[in-house]
Amino acid sequence: MAKHQSSIALLITLSFISSFDSIQSATFTLTNQCTYPVWTGLLSGAGTPPLPTTGFPLQPSQSNSIPIPSSWSGRIWGRTLCSTDSTGRFTCVTGDCGSGTVECNGGGAAPPATLAEFTLNGANGMDFYDVSLVDGYNLPMTVVPQGESSGNCNVTGCVADLNRNCPSELRLTMTTGDESVACRSACEAFGDPMYCCNGAYSTPQTCNPTSYSEYFKTACPTAYSYAYDDGTSTFTCSAANYVITFCPTPANSRKTTGGNQSTQSSGSGSGSGSLANAFGVSSVAVFAFTLTSVWSFL
Template sequence: MGKLQFSIAILTLSLISSFDSIQSATFTLTNQCNYPVWAGLLSGAGTPPPPTTGLPLQPSQSDSISMPPSWSGRVWGRTLCSTDSDGRFTCVTGDCGSGTVECNGGGAAPPATLAEFTLNGANGMDFYDVSLVDGYNLPMIIVPQGESGGNCNVTGCLVDLNRNCPSELRLRAAGSNGGDGGDESVACRSACEAFGDPMYCCNGAYSTPQTCNPTSYSEYFKTACPTAYSYAYDDGTSTFTCSSANYVITFCPAPANSRKTTGGSLSGESSGSGSLASGHGVVSSVMVFVFILTSVWRL
């Protein structure tokens, strides 16, 4: 009997230890844009959803989310959002098609800048990246905090690519800049979305790393944002790993600047507040500073 109780105790301790080793990460979403952003979250197949799948962020506002252990999925920002007379919520960029602030399993309509995560993946590591494969709608960076191992780099895109987006890739919205006739680009499409050519989409005869190569369009994204994914097989310089970390995801980190305006109020309330500077601490601020210097030097 004593031996059985001892075995049960050892098993219990083992289960507790295994549970403790898979910790949930906290995502802090911060809006440093000079316009409102509505964050969207989409879970990967077989992954439980986070506590919220959509939340509004006023300029300089932050909100934190405790993510499920081993979560995988995407985070992005929606812009130029409004609610129509029937109560349906839509956004000009990054819309998830749910008709509400919560995305409820809907993904971002391209073009959209995506933060992609797999938490507690192979060897207990988190894998993360910022992807422009589906195009770009606003600047974004990921900053890991409190990490205990891995290649925990800051990654993302600091540059406002909408300003110089090639004309054939521009997504325009009428009245998006105070009635300029919709000539301003509010997002920059991928060449795949714009043309549908397998050469740009990395499918068909171009579905392998050997046959799908960078193009002048993907190089536009890569030159401006060297650590972000620019096309489907851009793994070598764009995927990062970290362990036991929390993550700050910032929309429009300095020195990025954009001209988007909405003229409307947020649909919904957000409980958090704060700024990039107050949320990161000294170490993360230094990481962001180095990242900014590197990005500006490449321009």
Template sequence: MSEAGGVASLLVLFFHVLVFSGVVDSATFTILNQCAYTVWPGILSNAGTPQLPTTGFALQPGQSNAISVPASWSGRLWGRTLCAQNATEGRFVCVTGDCGSPTVECSGSGAVPPATLAEFTLDGANGLDFYDVSLVDGYNLPMWVVPRGGKGGNCTATGCAADLNAGCPKELQVDTDGGGASVACKSACEAFGDPQYCCSGAYSTPATCKPSGYSEFFKQACPTAYSYAYDDGTSIFTCASADYVITFCPSPSSSVKAAGDPAPTSNSSAPAALIALQTSASNRTRLRSRPFVAPMALAAVWQLLQLLSI
């Protein structure tokens, strides 16, 4: 092969590497705390999915954190509340949503119920993201998920914007000091361990496990959230190539109108930070990362330079 032909071949290789090698779509999860108190988000990847670079951190009121999530990621996200460093053991502990980790990072551990969960499977069947907000493991704080910039699927906002702790049935309440103030609301399964509430044993199929009075309490307050294990029809949503804004304690302007709820107010009453996040997300397509490009591209460039120096 001539020198010119070799140079041309290497140039073709170089551009093929840049264009085709290791290009991975990713989504951005913008996690926003609109609560009047600190929330410590926790993140758990499902089995077979690598853990994200961060699995736990603190968000002060009004703060947000944007995380790049790789394509085909699946896992869950939740909020921890009433957290502190244990003075005697030096462990990081939370009253609700604790993940059992001694540090702020959950490092592969999930939430101890009760906890409100946002669940995601990105780039699933037909290239769609599947997502939901689940109260199957109980509830500890309001959470809302809004897809932005998506194309395909229904791309519906979902979650539970209601404060369920105040109206939680007495037998489901988590009352830490006996004063009657509930900081979380258990599922009936956790509270009683009965198979009919847990959809287990003889109740392990959609035909045998039906909504209970307790699951209806969750469903009536939060119509688009999972209220029990087989609540798929009204609780799972799809979108494609979207970014997601996950808000703790959403204001009416960041949620959608549910049956019987007053209409949301305009965005003019929303915090400036939320407006900026939503505008940014709606104008953004999926980020592109090339984790495997650099080594191959550098090798091609080095070979090209060697030929040119001859």
């Protein structure tokens, strides 16, 4: 009898831990409000748990929700103008991760690309997040925290179309025509330490904003415009889920005021959007079933 009770206690403990981990994880909802397809890319930082996917397509008005492990850190971005060649290799004109497939499989975004960066459950249990244009810009993006309990839980990102008026020397264009499909950083364009914040310019005191970084900052005040643009560009939150939107409408750019916001997704949702629900419901169901079985046994 004692052996059975020990086994039951272990089963309850394991089930509780599984349920607790599920509760502590976040849900990221990625929404495409662009008029064109976007292929999402996701990259986990070193030593952080892997995600169930590292890349997937989003058609216009489509959303996809994925479970994010607690203490995860990494980057999320959108790839544009993607295609598959006659050999089956998948590539994108902007944000390509070099994997040759829709899944990025550990590859990062080739600049220029707009990046959403996260460190969940960091110092003092807070999530740290930002939208960075340090590696350039390819499409508008916002991060909206939802269900937050504390912290500087602001919406951040870049709603503006920076490709339209991108300085000619920073423009990334297609092989035909001069229409800008992305706007490079001055570091990528010129390789000068003054723009890259390295060499003699590797400290906050020596690396200052430039006319090029100011182009990004003026249009997108809450996004990182150069390496040491921390004061107005990093935000914190706790116990939140996050909505990452490509080509957000102006309504998505407002400051959150706490509680669940109505800026979730305007898309209908499809793809593997049910994955997060499957994770959450299954964990709770297993826990409830285990308790019911245990008490019935006793």
